[in-house]
Amino acid sequence: MNRRQVLAACALGALAAAAYALRPAVRGGPHDGYFRKLSAALRQAGIGTPTLVLDRERLHANARQILRNLNGRLPLRVVVKSLPCPALLEEVAGLAGTQRQMLFSLPQLLAMARQDRDILLGKPLPAPAALAFYRQFDGRGFQPERQLQWLVDTPQRLAQYRELARGQDLRLRVNFEIDVGLHRGGIASLETMRSMLDIVQAEPRLQWAGLMGYDAHVAKIPNLPGLREQAHAHARARYAVFADEVRARPGVFGSAKTPCFNAGGSPTYRLYDGSGVENEVALGSAMVKPSGFDSAMLADLQPACFIAAPVLKAQAPFELPYGVEWLGGLLRAWDDNARRGYFIYGGNWLADPVSPPGLSGSGLYGASSNQQVLLGSGRQALAVDDTVFFRPRQSEAVLQQFGDIAVYEHGRISEMWPVLPATG
The missing domain is CATH 3.20.20.10 (Alanine racemase)
Structure with missing residues (x-):
């Protein structure tokens, strides 16, 4: 190789190294202790469809904190559409x-x-x-x-x-x-x-x-x-x-x-x-704190509602449909967080996956209300019939999409609460 070829090869090598360094970091992990217990409670209750889960203990803690913040200075009017x-x-x-x-x-x-x-x-x-x-x-x-x-x-x-x-x-x-x-x-x-x-x-x-x-x-x-x-x-x-x-x-x-x-x-x-x-x-919404209400003024409150959805299919490696399979290969090579695909029961809600961490939707595959696909690195250790949890972005309307609300307290599903009919 002459000097010009050597310099070109070095430049290409440097560009490849820089591109490699820009690859997304590997994310993800299994459910933490809270969501492991919540998943076990749903399994014990025999719940195998997308379900809105309300953490009653967190709800009570939020209500107590809100009342402490108000400190008796003003009465509260409860917003029904939010609950x-x-x-x-x-x-x-x-x-x-x-x-x-x-x-x-x-x-x-x-x-x-x-x-x-x-x-x-x-x-x-x-x-x-x-x-x-x-x-x-x-x-x-x-x-x-x-x-x-x-x-x-x-x-x-x-x-x-x-x-x-x-x-x-x-x-x-x-x-x-x-x-x-x-x-x-x-x-x-x-x-x-x-x-x-x-x-x-x-x-x-x-x-x-x-x-x-x-x-x-x-x-x-x-x-x-x-x-x-x-x-x-x-x-x-x-x-x-x-x-x-x-x-x-x-x-x-x-x-x-x-x-x-x-x-x-x-x-x-x-x-x-x-x-x-x-x-x-x-x-209203502050009582259950969906993600759209994450703010400094509500930092002393806890998320108290989640959507639980079963995994129907676990795909390793994740593949795009016929005709564009090669794009899936390029995606997996570029981003380790797209190595596995998990098709869930339902999806496309006003909500975002929160546990196990490191899951995301597929822009190439698109959204689905029937079987949404979530991509992950594999560190999530998900298998068929495991549960993925989403955090709603809002409580109004979303709480009414899943039938009865599953009330979670003391490590078990204690009650099922009917919701109001969905309205505009």
Whole structure:
């Protein structure tokens, strides 16, 4: 070889060495002690289909921590869509000492309207949905004119509710949704607020009940110095301005024995200390802490719900379909974490594999709701009929996808809790 060829060979060798050094590090391992016990409990209970598992002990620990954080400064309103299971809702209500609920759909309202509830709608329902409630509601000691607050967001919707009250000879309590910075609708100006107060004041069948200001944007704002604090201060200042506007109408404000000034949510509840006009916070997902709620303000809470899915097929080595098998070979050669494939029962949920560690989906194979494939290095030591655990990204809707919830406590599955029907 001449000098030029030697230099070229050396350069190619250096490039190959650099490329090799860039290969992904090998990841993975078997279940840790917690998930080994959880897997054994599912096996002992004879559960062999995708199942939502609730850790009751972690749920209780989360509830205790949330109450410690609130320290009695503000009562809690439980968000039903985030914990859509009657037994779970009863459990949380008992732990938190509250019968206040926030609901988001007609079916949930019909299911939850019972004697001991205090219900606030968390989104404005169309007037026909409200009418359907009164036509289908079967009593059970629940008094809507005293225990239910319909959420209204515009003068037009309020006028629709006024016509509903007149046409059906009803007395409706209405809570005004206000925009405190999220810009997802709601009352954005004092002029609009005044026009809605005029409607309420002129109609004896309507009773103003309070305000609801949701501040989800505060937790989503980039954590630049002072930016979140500024957004939260703005939200509370806006809330105070709207509350003052109602207080300036004694005929409206005085009709509510105790106005409901609802604020906050799971990501922001700790920002409220009772020093402002807000007099309750809404919360649900924090009780079970899906991964979408991993934040500094919720760092003292534990994940309490998981999806358990059996392994149907364990493939070593992992192969892509006929015609592109060579790509699978290249992938395995490049990334040791793609050496084995595990096809599970179901998949494609709003969730991510969490145990055993080191599993990931296949971008080349694609997602599947029937038999999702997960790739791994083999360190996971998974075999057919073993269990893979996913952590949901959210609790609403996901908790309703698997039938009854398996309640895990003291190393065993103790109960199966039915869920509410899936609704929009």
